[in-house]
Amino acid sequence: MPAPDRAAEADERPPSPAVDRALTILETLVAADAPMTLTALAHAADVPLATCASIAQTLEIRGYASRTVVGRSHFWRPTLKLSGLAAQLDRKIDLSSLTQPFLRTLVDLTGMAAHVGVLEGTLVIYVAKVGAPGMVQFNTYPGKTAPFNLTALGRAVAAHLPEAALAPLLKRLIPGTGPNAVPVTPARMRAMLAEVRERGYAVEDEEEDAGIGCIAAPFFDAQGEVAGSIGVTGWVERVRGASLTEVVNAVTTQSALLSRELAAGRTP
Known part of the structure; x- marks a missing residue:
């Protein structure tokens, strides 16, 4: 069996895995039809739960995501701050x-x-x-x-x-x-x-x-x-x-x- 092409695999990996995961989390929230629990979000984005929690909290601090607490569950959704950025780009x-x-x-x-x-x-x-x-x-x-x-x-x-x-x-x-x-x-x-x-x-x-x-x-x-x-x-x-x-x-x-x-x- 031929050896895997490690250089090709490396080229396909994003230069910044952390940024790649954060964008994946954000895109997953935007695409979702309803607010998501952290567990569901981590599973859908294929990101470890602890990493997903850190990213979601950072998005919340920066105003790109918000959460609603129902009992012991936290439900996450995106905010309209993205629309504001899109509007700025659209004007340009x-x-x-x-x-x-x-x-x-x-x-x-x-x-x-x-x-x-x-x-x-x-x-x-x-x-x-x-x-x-x-x-x-x-x-x-x-x-x-x-x-x-x-x-x-x-x-x-x-x-x-x-x-x-x-x-x-x-x-x-x-x-x-x-x-x-x-x-x-x-x-x-x-x-x-x-x-x-x-x-x-x-x-x-x-x-x-x-x-x-x-x-x-x-x-x-x-x-x-x-x-x-x-x-x-x-x-x-x-x-x-x-x-x-x-x-x-x-x-x-x-x-x-x-x-x-x-x-x-x-x-x-």
């Missing part, structure tokens, strides 16, 4: 406001919901949305996150990442649950991203959810680096057959115009 990098005209144009041209996404680690974050007309609305909203490899928004960005940024993402691929989902491997994802890069847009066809299709294209900043993606979501028939060309033309045109806007320096 206000893609939501900047991209609204492009999103509204996409909705007018396609009749589909339009979104802007940015990549944070292995997740694509929906930072802006303009809903489609009509009564039927899709469960997307600013702040929603999804695995990058399951979404057209995420793939459109990942296709233009440098190798040093892409390689770690390919180690953390999430399998889809839609009817057209296929087993995900780094090699398969590399081939898919190469195709996205060549044609200029990404397509999701019932890979994450049944009946839902998405098309997205990247946009680039003044330095020519990928800054995010813009795309549309709707019933899957809109990303197939004759409708595909119409929707692709609309999405790629708006992504190019948005890139031109950023290249001209018209940022918030």
